[in-house]
Amino acid sequence: MFISSQPDPAPITRQLRAMFGSRLLLAAIHHLNVFETLGNGPLSLAELSDRLCLAERPAMVLFPALCAMELLDYDQQGRLQITDLGHYVTQSQTPNLTGYTGLEKDDPGAVEMAQFLRNDGPLASPQGISFVKEGDGPSPMDDTELARKFTLGLAGRAQLLSPIVAANLPKRTGHLLDVAGGSGFYTYEWLLANPTSTATLFDRQAVLAVAAELLDQFAASGRPGVASVRSRVTFQPGDMLTDDLPQTDLLLAASLFHDWPTSTCRQLAHRFAATLRPGGEIWVHDTFLNDTLDGPLAATDYSAQLFWVTKGRCYSRAEYQSWFAEAGLTPLPDAIPTKLDYGLIGARNG
């Protein structure tokens, strides 16, 4: 396994995403009364969601986060309960910290997070939801300026992670389909590492226009082998939810599923499985919740950030593998860490 000797900048993204975790904490203590609701004893995740009127997505963002913060855990029967630490944010314990945390409860981010948790996201968003194109509704990814802003915003992360991803994906002669490939860096690095292979970069037209400019920069880098990359990439604009996708040997879904709700992830898993030639593999590059849905904190903070800006959240490896198994694929055993709290998991056709 290849891990670059450069430092892992994860402390930067962890600090960035901690802001969303703080909002969850304040919303849970002061707006949703999670801890007072659990004051009479443990409740199953479904019962607690029901009492708090939380839909599946907000529940799966909030409760794993409170477990990662060590304020809740699961009892022997799998019910959520308050930990010794968590009792410090209940009013029934003396002394407690509810007065102190309450000094921040009117922070606009915390108030808005409580609204989002109750509504399963923003009630209305005239320009559409970041990173998402669905149906006939507006999408920032179809607006020239916004698509540029979002694609360039993610490009540095992709540039950093893509050499590590390329080094850990299978080496083979064949075709890579980089769905929702954004800046294209994952495609370009994989083609550099696989000099006899081809690739399709699939995304919205306005995003691909930016990716083409980044390919110009990549091709001008002077790195050995870079000259042939351009002729081996096809840019394919489209809608991955509805349009035909090309047949492929490898499909990469990088930071893709986490923008979508569970029902869409299932649908995408089926669509993607149908593109794989016999022996073909799908690889997910993402940040994963523990299968026990209790952390890690880096993933639950990221999940809170995704909950805020997209239609999705972080998922566990078990959730991914269940969708792939439903779609007829065989989960691959490896979970390969990359950087920035990301990792790779895969599943094979056959």
Ligand SMILES: C[S@@+](CC[C@H](N)C(=O)[O-])C[C@H]1O[C@@H](n2cnc3c(N)ncnc32)[C@H](O)[C@@H]1O
């Ligand atoms: C979070 S970005 C990930 C980009 C890239 N894979 C990366 O890791 O840097 C999600 C991408 O999904 C694309 N996308 C969203 N909805 C789409 C759709 N219906 N069809 C095709 N691409 C879509 C967006 O344009 C965006 O580039």
